[in-house]
């Protein structure tokens with residue numbers, strides 16, 4: 001595997017090859033990331049992975065400085081997956097000047113849910129993803145459904161800018177007890193780690209409640225959300241949101257949407273101690 005930090009060197013290496021299948025990451029790789037590498041490979045060679053902890057998507061009080069950086073272990077894992085190039089730019093490589101041109105996703109998608117609790121997050125994500133796409137010029141790029149809203153926003157960005165890249169979704173990989181794998185799970189203490197699967201169990205319970213409704217109404221969904229928030233708070237969590245939304249646009253379903261059988265998804269973000277976890281479950 002070639003490890004490249006310089007944009008021009010990356011372009012030199014990719015010249016004359018088939019356009020790559022690309023997996024952008026922030027490193028501290030786990031099985032979830034590696035499943036994306038395998039899926040990328042099925043969509044075509046060569047596979048390019050990137051590792052870049054993107055300052056633009058972190059808020060002032062978030063964990064940019066302490067975000068786990070495990071480059072050598074990550075390299076070993078990517079080697080085993082047959083990744084052709086690891087693009088690991090420094091901040092100077094990717095942002096040689098302050099990145100003043102940025103991509104602002106539409107409010108109705110970028111400022112809700114994650115965007116409400118992490119202002120500017122999706123602007124940072126879209127800006128770096130567009131720039132990475134410009135560096136790698138992939139034919140296919142793989143994103144995890146664990147970051148459900150991010151996947152949707154990147155997809156729509158690619159569509160609205162007519163980027164010549166197919167966005168491929170990958171299923172969420174979980175630990176045996178159901179906890180979605182995440183680089184941030186290493187922040188959890190032993191007792192928090194034991195409690196963490198409760199978030200996914202709550203999503204499953206909400207799903208059962210929705211499926212068990214004789215008649216889906218807007219207010220019955222609000223009751224299920226309120227009950228779930230209360231249950232998690234009782235267990236000592238600080239949930240930002242536990243929301244039943246439409247799969248197609250993450251908007252709240254209207255009664256007409258519910259009557260029309262629009263598919264739903266439950267999305268959540270919640271803090272356990274100092275660690276903020278996100279997850280989702282399609283209904």
Ligand code: AMP
Nearest residue numbers: 025026027032143144146147172173181
């Ligand atoms: P990150 O390094 O957290 O920015 O994640 C890089 C990519 O891996 C994103 O597309 C994530 O959605 C995806 N990802 C993270 N965790 C998982 C997981 N448990 N299962 C599948 N994909 C994941």
